[in-house]
Amino acid sequence: MDINNQDTAVVITDPQNDFLSEQGAAWPLVQEGVRENNTIENIEKVFVAARDRGFKVFISPHYYFPYDREWKFGGTIEKKMHEIQMYERKAPLDLDGFEGSGADWLERYKPLINADNVVITSPHKIMGPETNDLALQLRKHGYKKVILAGMSANLCIEAHMRELIEQGFEVAVVKDATAAGRDPELGDGYEAALVNFRYIANAVLSTEEATQAMSTG
Template sequence: MSKTLKNTLLLAALLSLFSSAANSSSEHKSKGDGLPDPGVKLIKGQTAIVITDPQIDFLSPKGVAWSLVGKSVTKNGTVNNLEKLMQAAQENDIVLVISPHYYAPQDLAFKHGGALEHAMHGIKMFEGNKRLDQSGIKENSGADFMPQYKKYINNGKTAVANPHKIYGPESNDTVLQLRKRGINKVILAGMSANLCTESHLRELMEQGFEVLVVKDATAAAQLPDLDGYAAAMTNIRMIANSVKTTDEVLAQIKEEIK
């Protein structure tokens, strides 16, 4: 068989595969983009809401990253939508896990890092004065949680994972917090879409969780020729089990979490 014929057959097989996905059964209905929509059925006791980096540096005009993410946060209504999810967790007895970002002084001795790691360290993002414990985050500092979220986070039930140091949960105990609670379905939201949120999505999927991403309860940096939110939404749609708005998720919680 010639190399050209082999390539032609391979191409035909790939086209057939994508065609099958686009014309999948009613169980996995296709959206307008042609990809299947597997969905996530929410089950009481097996579902958690995971929120990445709900902190001042990302979500407040007082934060050091506001000039980069503020437009996206404002457009999506991210701050209010995250609070709606936290409130839904509290009212429906859904496990809430916070995966924060934080740098202690000792972490500033890191010898190398990626582009945005260097950018974050350059503006002292998520930095604290000592190693993190219950009093390690200075009140109203950039590393602190948004004030309106504290009643949900400091309620004695919410699990606050160890801080992650780059983007994903591989360097903290988010997955452990979920596994120990018997969770296999995750509603994922937080900051920022193409960094910590997407990285958490990838690792949670690799770990065998079903993940529903809340697309307007996140946001991302937007720079000339670099739209972090658009990039994230492309990848998230291709990776996640489901992608919905906050209102759609709240309606699903009301219907399925009993």
Template sequence: MTAINPIYADPPNPALPPTDVALAPGRAALLVIDPQIDFLSPKGVGWGAFGQSIVEHDTVANLGRLFEAAKAADMPVMISPHYYYPYDHRWDFAAGGETLMHKLRMFDRPDPLSLKGFDGSGADWVPEYKPYIQDGRTVVCSPHKIAGPQTNDVVFQLRKKRVDQVILAGMAANFCVESHLRDLVEKGFEVAVVRDATAGSKVPEGDGYLAALVNFRWFANGLWYTRDAVDRIATLARGKVAA
């Protein structure tokens, strides 16, 4: 694990009571948000805002470790991607984060029914994740449009697998990951966020990762490092409750 920046370390005397998720066989899934080039690669248009945090937390490698562990454990893996089609750029209003994504042309695709130009584009998967995502078993949900799963089928897909415990990771901490977390806990899921398998923006408006980390502590049922998540997934694979 990379060294922890002191500003992200847990407080020595927290006010919030400790909570955790004890993973149970048949109930848990890994949900990865936006494992796409535009967020996670220096080739992506979002790297200027997110790259420093991604490098600091070793996010790309940590997401790879989660994919590997989940596949080895035969755990359901789901992806909540972000795509924009030409008609999405004709919305009549947007917030700051949306406006920036539209300006950068993040996750652009020409048509929902066409993969023309998709391979290697910003909307495509980070190359090292493709063996895990394109293995015929991973569920790629319909795209969310701003940040949360209210506009896609993530919850439906989780319910259809009888999943009620979610290991949550991906991009971006203060935007899509936090929005998925909030919606999932409101719908009765237990959610553990993997804190170093995500990252946030670092812009003049502030450190998005730090903002998200504060809210993770309030809303998540568990807040893990990748090494902890991998160990728990391996324990679960042996048919044992992983706490």
């Protein structure tokens, strides 16, 4: 996969407190993997490389509004997110209580997100980008390849990888700029994701490999 800033964009999913802050709702579920992979630091390295090397970044966030809590059914993790009140916001146009909340960006990323090279898409609602405008934004900006990082590996990252590939994009997953939960009953989400990354993605890279490719592309 040829990586260059003319036809390759960076996509970051869910760089938000509920996954990446020690006060986040999902932190107890993912903290072990986040620490093992240095996920927080590696996502930051991808952001910095994109800024310094002229790559556009598209952030696909996750938000839930009060009416989303009225859904009548859902899958295992979807129901868990509602149960632990992840990504809660009062309304699409209401930022009251947003600053520092679980739905807000991780504080250390804010200078990198509030930048001219960043596009924030509409929110995805379960895991994949089928419910937001990510693919449209990528196409309208002229991109056909994606470097994919963020949270979490076997959920939003895998779902974004699958859908973007189905939509005709080439996708390189940054395997240590993500992480996932481990559960004695459900299994190791990260190991499951790695298997599928290797089967499906156009490339599976470390953060070092991805940022090096961005510097030479």
